[in-house]
Amino acid sequence: MRESDLKMRTAHCKCGAVTFETSGDPIMTVACYCSDCQAAGAQLEALQSAAPILEPDGGTEFLMQRKDRIRCLSGAVYLKEHRLSPDSGSRRVFADCCNSVMFLELNNGHWLSVYARRFNPEERPPIQIRTMTADRPEGVEFSDDIPSPDKHTVSFMWKLFAAWAAMGFKAPKIDYMED
Template identity: 55%
Template sequence: MKLTASQCLSASCRCGEVKFEAVGAPILSAVCYCASCQEAGRRFEELPGAPAVCDPDGGTGFILYRKDRVRCVAGAERLEEHRLTPESPTRRVLAACCNSAMFLDFTKGHWLTMYRSRFPNEARAIEMRVMTNDRRSGVELTDDVPNYAGHSGKFMWKLIAAWAAMGFRTPQVAYGKAAK
C-alpha cells in the first residue's frame, strides 16, 4: 500500500476512546524481536483486559512515522507512559481506558513507532524483521521478507532519510497531562 502525503491512516485503542491520525507514507513497517519489545509486550499483556501486543512468535509489529506526521485526535488525556527502567530514553505509551499499547517513543528520535495492531484495517505490509537474534528459542522465521539479526542498513537509512526530510528536527510528542 503506497500512500501520498495527502492520505491519512487512523489508529485507535481497542475501545475507540483514543484515536490517532498518521499522514503520508510511513518510514517503515517492521516486526521487532528485541528483548525489550518482548518484555514490554509481556508486561502490557498482563494488564486487565489488555489486547495482545506480541505476535504468536514473540515479535512486535510496528509502523514507524515521522513525529511531525502523527497526531492524537481523541483521548490524549487517557494516554499513560511506561518505561522498562526509570532512566530509559524509550517510553511505551498505552491507552489506560482499555490497556491498549499505542506507540513507542524513543524520546531522542524523530520518529514515532506505532503498534501495528492499532491500525486494524489499514496496516501496511511488513517490510522486514529486525533484532531476530533475540527471538524466542525454537521460533523459525520465513523468508517472505528480509530477516535481520540487528537493525539493518536499510532500516537505518530510512530513518536518516526521514530525518533529513524533516530538516533534522526532533519534535516532542505531547500526551496525557502534557496534552491538555
C-alpha cells in the same frame, strides 16, 4: 506534495476513546524481536483486559511514523507511559481506558513506532522487515521472504536518517502528553 494529498490512517485503542491520525506512508513497517519489546509486550499484555501486543512468534509489529505526520485526535487524557526501567531510553505509551498500547517513543527520536494492531487490518501495510531477530524466542524460524537480520541494518538506519533529513533534522516533541 501537500499534506492533504497524503494517505491518512487512523489508529485507535480497543475501546475507541483514544484515536490518532497518521498521514503519508510510514518510514518503514517492521516486526521487532528485541528483548525489550518482548519484555514490555509481556508486561503490558498482563494488564487487566489489555489488548494483544505480541505476535504468536514473539514479534511486535510497528508502523514507524514521522512525528510530524501523526496527531492525537481524541483521548490524550488517557495516555500513560510505561518504561522498563526509570532510566530507559524509550517509553511505550498506552491508553489506560482499556490498556491498549499505542506507540513506542525513543528519547529524542523523530518518529513514533505505532503498534500495527492499533490500525484496522485493511489499513495496515505489510511488514517490510523483521529486526533484532537475534533475540527472537528459541525455536522461532521464518519461512517467508521478508528480510530478517539479526540487528539493525545499514539500510534500516539509512531510512531513519533520510526521514530525519526530510524533517529538517528536527525531532518534534509530542504535545499531547506530559513528559
